[in-house]
Amino acid sequence: MTVEFIENARQSYPKQVGQFLNLITEEKLSHLYLLVGFPQDLKLDFARFLAWQIVGNDHRNAQRIVDGDHPDVHIVTPMTPGTALKVAQIRALTPEFVTRATESSRKVFVLDAVETMTTSAANSLLKFIEEPAGPQLILMLTNNLNDVLPTIQSRAQIVHLQSEQHSGLPEITNDWLQQAQGITFKWVELMMQRQIEAFAYVQAKLLPLIETVTQQQLFFRWLHEVIRDMMIYDYISTEDLKYPKLVGFYKSLRRSYTIDKLVRVSDNILADDKLRKVNISLQSRLEKIVLDTSIILGE
CATH class of the missing domain: 1.20.272 (Zinc Finger, Delta Prime; domain 3)
Structure with a gap:
């Protein structure tokens, strides 16, 4: 049985899936990407898919990612819909940022709704972004690039996502x-x-x-x-x-x-x-x- 996020990513973003798989195969993956686009749930599924490719693309790891039970994958979303990422949530990741992956080639961090981060929360991240303790992949997700702090934008490779499932609608750009x-x-x-x-x-x-x-x-x-x-x-x-x-x-x-x-x-x-x-x-x-x-x- 296929885990839902796998099919969602493949069907919604086939072009970007192919591009990232090539980067992984050729070992040319950067350590920080800012994924921009709508809708938010499919964007998060795409990030889970990339994490799955990094830590091992078998069914067991897919289910562990869904359950939040993989030691090398850390997904942070606002505590309740419509609120901001809190400084405390970012700081809680510190032990993970300063240690190496235990089962995989690198750790994967997924931060959703980064446009809601305060300057204080972003500053807590910058040190780990600039001085990683080991191989890492950080995926930051946003609906609106213009609301993301410049200090984050300037350090990330920006990837614009447009879901194939929404291609029949006027673009949500x-x-x-x-x-x-x-x-x-x-x-x-x-x-x-x-x-x-x-x-x-x-x-x-x-x-x-x-x-x-x-x-x-x-x-x-x-x-x-x-x-x-x-x-x-x-x-x-x-x-x-x-x-x-x-x-x-x-x-x-x-x-x-x-x-x-x-x-x-x-x-x-x-x-x-x-x-x-x-x-x-x-x-x-x-x-x-x-x-x-x-x-x-x-x-």
Whole structure:
């Protein structure tokens, strides 16, 4: 029986699989790669596949990687979806970074969502990146290259991944991610400021960018993550926020509105799922969110 990540990697990234297998065979593999692209789960499967090729590509090792039970493979992801990689998670790897592989030719480290790393977390990594204790392969994964710290980008070989399984859709490129996320944040800002432009923004800016199901899913994920951050930013550390760069915006909202109003706005936005299930158009749903938010904040 084939372990799922093996088939996912082969089917989603056949070109990159071939390229990396050649690098491994020719012993030309670098020690640090930054894997950029969408979707996140397939990208992580690709990283597992590369780790499997390094430590021994048999079924037993594949299952050990899935179970997190291989001594030479260390996969670190945010502790909960939508949060940041913590400094403590990186520092916990120190004993592994300073020792050699026990069963394989090199150790493999996979760090997911590295765009969420704080400068402090990145600095904890740099020493090990620049002075490895032994043969290592470090795979860093991100959806958006522009959000990755320059100190990481400058030291890595950057590989852009585009899943073959998504080739029939408009490309989810880094440029699209950056543009769509920026427009999403701007729309939220206009809406929370009760600006009339928020209505026009729906048709003029948002709808042309979120035409496919995948794009719409990403948009609503970002929207829900911003709302989550807005409600809890002063209860958790900044590094645990999904979008720490928006803290100034969150603080301005707290100065302008009561917590009760912000909670009601949050509930209103999250209630959109009910509208989706009764087949109301996306434009109508988004315009309703703007209208209801304006009414709540204006009371």
